[in-house]
Amino acid sequence: MRFAPHTDADVHEMLDALGLSSIDDLYAHIPAEVLLDRPLDLPESVSEMELLEDLKALAGRDRHADDLVCFAGGGAYDHYVPAVVWALAARSELQTSYTPYQPELSQGVLQALYEYQSMICDLTGLEVSNASLYDGPTALVEAVNLARAATGRNRVLVAGTVDERYVETLWAYGRGAGYEPEVMPAENGVSGVPDVRGDAACVILQHPNASGGLEPAREVFAAARAAGARAIQVFDPLSLGVLASPGELGADVAVAEGQSLGNHLSLGGPYLGVIAARLEDVRRLPGRIAGRTEDEDGNLGFVLTLQAREQHIRRAKANSNICTNQTLMAIAAAVYLAWLGPGGLREVGEASAAKARYAAGLLAEIDGVALAHPGTPFFKEFALSVEARTPADVRDALLDHGYLVGPATPEVLIVACTERRTREEIEGLARAMKEVLG
Amino acid sequence: MRGAPVRTGDPPTAGLLRDLSRPGRRASSFPALDVPQADLPADQRRAEPPPLPEVAERDLVSHFTRLSQRNYGVDTGFYPLGSCSMKYNPKIADAVAALPGFQRLHPHQPEATIQGALELLWRLERALCEVTGMARATFQPAAGASGELTGLLIMRAFHERNGDARRRIVIPDSAHGTNPASVTLAGYEVAEVPSDARGLVDVSALEELVDEDVAGLMITNPNTLGLFEERILEIARVIHGAGGLLYYDGANLNAILGRVRPGDMGFDIVHMNTHKTFATPHGGGGPGAGPVAVVERLAPFLPSPVVARDDDGTFRWDGDRPESIGRVHGFHGNFGVLVRAYAYVFAHGRDGLREVGERAVLNARYLAELVREAFPLAYDQPPMHEFVSTARPLKRTGVRAMDVAKRLIDLGFHPSTVYFPLIVEEAMMVEPTETESKETLDAFAEAMLRAAREASEEPELLHQAPTTAPVRRLNEAKAARSLDVRW
Numbered sequence: 001m002r003f004a005p006h007t008d009a010d011v012h013e014m015l016d017a018l019g020l021s022s023i024d025d026l027y028a029h030i031p032a033e034v035l036l037d038r039p040l041d042l043p044e045s046v047s048e049m050e051l052l053e054d055l056k057a058l059a060g061r062d063r064h065a066d067d068l069v070c071f072a073g074g075g076a077y078d079h080y081v082p083a084v085v086w087a088l089a090a091r092s093e094l095q096t097s098y099t100p101y102q103p104e105l106s107q108g109v110l111q112a113l114y115e116y117q118s119m120i121c122d123l124t125g126l127e128v129s130n131a132s133l134y135d136g137p138t139a140l141v142e143a144v145n146l147a148r149a150a151t152g153r154n155r156v157l158v159a160g161t162v163d164e165r166y167v168e169t170l171w172a173y174g175r176g177a178g179y180e181p182e183v184m185p186a187e188n189g190v191s192g193v194p195d196v197r198g199d200a201a202c203v204i205l206q207h208p209n210a211s212g213g214l215e216p217a218r219e220v221f222a223a224a225r226a227a228g229a230r231a232i233q234v235f236d237p238l239s240l241g242v243l244a245s246p247g248e249l250g251a252d253v254a255v256a257e258g259q260s261l262g263n264h265l266s267l268g269g270p271y272l273g274v275i276a277a278r279l280e281d282v283r284r285l286p287g288r289i290a291g292r293t294e295d296e297d298g299n300l301g302f303v304l305t306l307q308a309r310e311q312h313i314r315r316a317k318a319n320s321n322i323c324t325n326q327t328l329m330a331i332a333a334a335v336y337l338a339w340l341g342p343g344g345l346r347e348v349g350e351a352s353a354a355k356a357r358y359a360a361g362l363l364a365e366i367d368g369v370a371l372a373h374p375g376t377p378f379f380k381e382f383a384l385s386v387e388a389r390t391p392a393d394v395r396d397a398l399l400d401h402g403y404l405v406g407p408a409t410p411e412v413l414i415v416a417c418t419e420r421r422t423r424e425e426i427e428g429l430a431r432a433m434k435e436v437l438g
Numbered sequence: 439m440r441g442a443p444v445r446t447g448d449p450p451t452a453g454l455l456r457d458l459s460r461p462g463r464r465a466s467s468f469p470a471l472d473v474p475q476a477d478l479p480a481d482q483r484r485a486e487p488p489p490l491p492e493v494a495e496r497d498l499v500s501h502f503t504r505l506s507q508r509n510y511g512v513d514t515g516f517y518p519l520g521s522c523s524m525k526y527n528p529k530i531a532d533a534v535a536a537l538p539g540f541q542r543l544h545p546h547q548p549e550a551t552i553q554g555a556l557e558l559l560w561r562l563e564r565a566l567c568e569v570t571g572m573a574r575a576t577f578q579p580a581a582g583a584s585g586e587l588t589g590l591l592i593m594r595a596f597h598e599r600n601g602d603a604r605r606r607i608v609i610p611d612s613a614h615g616t617n618p619a620s621v622t623l624a625g626y627e628v629a630e631v632p633s634d635a636r637g638l639v640d641v642s643a644l645e646e647l648v649d650e651d652v653a654g655l656m657i658t659n660p661n662t663l664g665l666f667e668e669r670i671l672e673i674a675r676v677i678h679g680a681g682g683l684l685y686y687d688g689a690n691l692n693a694i695l696g697r698v699r700p701g702d703m704g705f706d707i708v709h710m711n712t713h714k715t716f717a718t719p720h721g722g723g724g725p726g727a728g729p730v731a732v733v734e735r736l737a738p739f740l741p742s743p744v745v746a747r748d749d750d751g752t753f754r755w756d757g758d759r760p761e762s763i764g765r766v767h768g769f770h771g772n773f774g775v776l777v778r779a780y781a782y783v784f785a786h787g788r789d790g791l792r793e794v795g796e797r798a799v800l801n802a803r804y805l806a807e808l809v810r811e812a813f814p815l816a817y818d819q820p821p822m823h824e825f826v827s828t829a830r831p832l833k834r835t836g837v838r839a840m841d842v843a844k845r846l847i848d849l850g851f852h853p854s855t856v857y858f859p860l861i862v863e864e865a866m867m868v869e870p871t872e873t874e875s876k877e878t879l880d881a882f883a884e885a886m887l888r889a890a891r892e893a894s895e896e897p898e899l900l901h902q903a904p905t906t907a908p909v910r911r912l913n914e915a916k917a918a919r920s921l922d923v924r925w
Contacts, residue, residue, distance in 0.1 A: 059539025268769020
């Protein structure tokens with residue numbers, strides 16, 4: 001396939017206009033030592049039909065959430081993506097545009113981002129949001145940088161129940177920025193209220209946590225704020241029709257993996273990083289922010305605003321290096337949240353929690369299976385301990401019965417439910433578990 | 439193709455989604471609950487429902503459809519935004535990314551169930567390494583800036599392993615803002631090297647700047663002025679001679695596809711912007727993907743996990759890599775974007791990719807020639823895939839580069855990048871890409887020349903522009919002063 005429209009006549013005419021005789025002449029000023037003297041070692045060009053067959057063959061070798069019943073969690077969830085979301089987000093005027101550097105031609109993207117930001121504020125009970133970051137863990141990295149800048153401190157305290165992928169990501173970026181995350185102890189799957197000394201920049205709590213458990217978030221955030229640290233919550237956007245919002249709980253900054261807001265599982269990306277904060281930190285927020293303004297005739301319009309925070313203005317002194325973000329995923333999230341409305345958001349949360357509770361009840365009755373954190377309330381996922389086989393073995397064996405669960409750690413097996421899982425599927429999972437362990 | 443400015447015949451504003459909200463209206467529906475209600479602790483429950491809009495699906499669809507009509511994309515028309523490679527995005531790439539065997543993969547699925555996806559990543563890694571002259575690659579970085587920081591963290595890990603504490607990264611004064619911002623986040627300081635009279639790195643200034651405190655150099659080639667750094671091998675010798683590493687910012691990789699490889703120019707680390715070079719849709723600001731490829735000696739430092747292929751032909755995630763810098767993305771990067779990049783790379787193949795670069799350069803050279811009389815090149819050197827002109831000659835009429843840009847909107851085109859790179863006064867940075875026809879280039883050149891004539895004859899046309907877009911010029915000062923970033 002080729003997409004350049006030039007005919008041979010075009011090429012000759014254009015070369016003539018330049019006073020050149022061949023395409024090679026375009027590269028005449030490049031030193032011969034660096035010119036590649038052979039064709040690239042790649043296959044020949046293929047037609048669209050051949051390309052499609054190649055990719056269908058690859059995709060056909062994968063099992064996926066349509067042919068397995070998906071009880072997998074750990075940061076990505078099989079929530080329903082209504083048809084309307086991508087019918088709108090994939091409209092090509094939005095999908096094939098660049099960052100809105102020319103706002104007069106980008107009002108659609110800019111207004112959609114303003115509406116996304118507004119709905120994230122509605123959801124979180126916080127005052128400001130940006131236009132998206134890459135994903136949940138990198139949003140946490142940015143939240144930590146915000147906290148370090150706001151407090152002038154460098155210690156980063158992380159609850160022991162935060163998803164290890166978030167901690168690993170902090171660790172990697174902290175090597176450049178000059179901090180090491182300190183992971184605090186946990187008990188029965190819940191973080192204790194930490195003893196925050198006066199030199200912590202932030203306290204990070206995931207609520208619901210990595211194994212779905214509900215945390216004493218109000219107490220943790222109060223302790224953080226009493227010590228002058230920023231209270232950072234990693235939250236689940238689809239919990240917030242049911243559970244108290246980060247704003248209500250006393251979080252200063254809230255970050256989330258936004259995948260479940262209308263985005264496909266897609267092996268882990270593209271997702272979006274959600275970040276919301278209090279107004280006092282608006283100039284410390286990273287990345288793009290869409291703002292409302294007027295045009296010369298006084299009409300409503302939107303621009304990228306507070307750009308003096310950003311890399312293209314502040315360069316080495318910018319508060320983040322982010323340029324390209326996940327705008328289209330944020331637009332999908334905006335459509336999805338508006339599709340849900342407050343009633344739908346509550347129903348998704350109630351249904352996910354109810355099904356998880358039902359699944360936990362059935363699974364924990366099986367011989368050799370127990371809740372890893374008995375008595376700890378949870379939202380839509382929970383951790384199981386299994387006897388006789390490793391969690392990874394159990395997970396793999398369940399695949400043969402058509403069920404996808406996980407992640408599996410050396411200690412526990414995570415099982416998650418969304419509103420999509422039916423009573424019949426949950427009972428089927430329990431039967432399969434019995435067989436696997438029987 | 440000339441893109442008509444967005445004209446909908448609508449009232450001047452689209453109205454806010456929230457204005458459509460009425461209590462009790464809704465779009466969503468779910469099955470009746472088939473299990474008992476959960477008994478969540480009362481003190482964990484939300485007191486009030488969030489005040490999200492309550493809208494019918496029909497109104498939701500109209501609203502976002504209208505928003506899309508107030509936006510301009512590559513599909514709308516010519517989009518010569520310099521440094522952004524806004525080429526046509528093949529539709530087949532979107533179609534294959536939506537195959538359930540890609541789109542419906544959970545990131546925690548066991549490797550045995552995702553052999554197709556892992557093989558796709560493996561093949562794409564081999565192809566990108568061939569294109570760049572590198573040995574191994576990571577797909578975790580979600581965009582170019584993330585790739586930059588990943589590359590710098592690899593540099594840091596490399597020097598630290600050698601017990602070699604270095605503090606500075608050299609970047610040219612024409613560099614994109616993400617370069618210095620990434621340098622700071624990697625814990626380094628920026629050492630800026632000036633451009634010479636030809637718009638290229640001043641090699642003698644570089645020699646003076648570089649010592650054993652320099653961890654490396656970050657540069658694009660062609661550089662940010664669209665010019666090929668002809669002394670790149672000398673530059674590499676200077677940096678390597680002092681023990682530093684060379685980082686290739688892939689923003690301009692489109693220019694050299696199949697002709698020059700970063701590895702053959704002495705680079706050690708390369709990031710690619712799939713949303714530029716490999717035509718993955720940029721989505722109005724993202725998603726991108728910023729794969730980072732490195733030479734063999736840096737492979738141990740790549741983020742974990744990487745894709746590995748066992749002798750029996752099965753693929754797996756390899757996370758057992760003690761020198762790795764760790765995890766720079768929550769999962770495996772923007773996989774759905776990488777599927778599109780794979781489609782683009784393998785659709786074109788060896789000759790096709792080379793032709794992409796050739797036609798991109800031909801188009802830029804041709805367009806530069808057509809407009810240079812009114813908009814002279816900032817540096818009179820043969821441009822590669824993009825060129826930087828200056829609107830300085832118009833300044834005497836009171837017309838600025840921004841005015842020309844806005845007039846181009848009224849004349850039916852998305853403008854070029856303006857006021858970048860920062861070292862060029864009244865910069866207009868034009869990147870036509872290879873997917874534009876000669877007719878489009880001729881028409882755009884005519885529009886630029888017309889704007890230049892109007893600057894003398896009817897400057898008000900430029901000062902008042904745009905008048906045909908969904909909005910007139912927007913008050914950015916008011917946006918920042920009376921901050922309104924949510925309803």
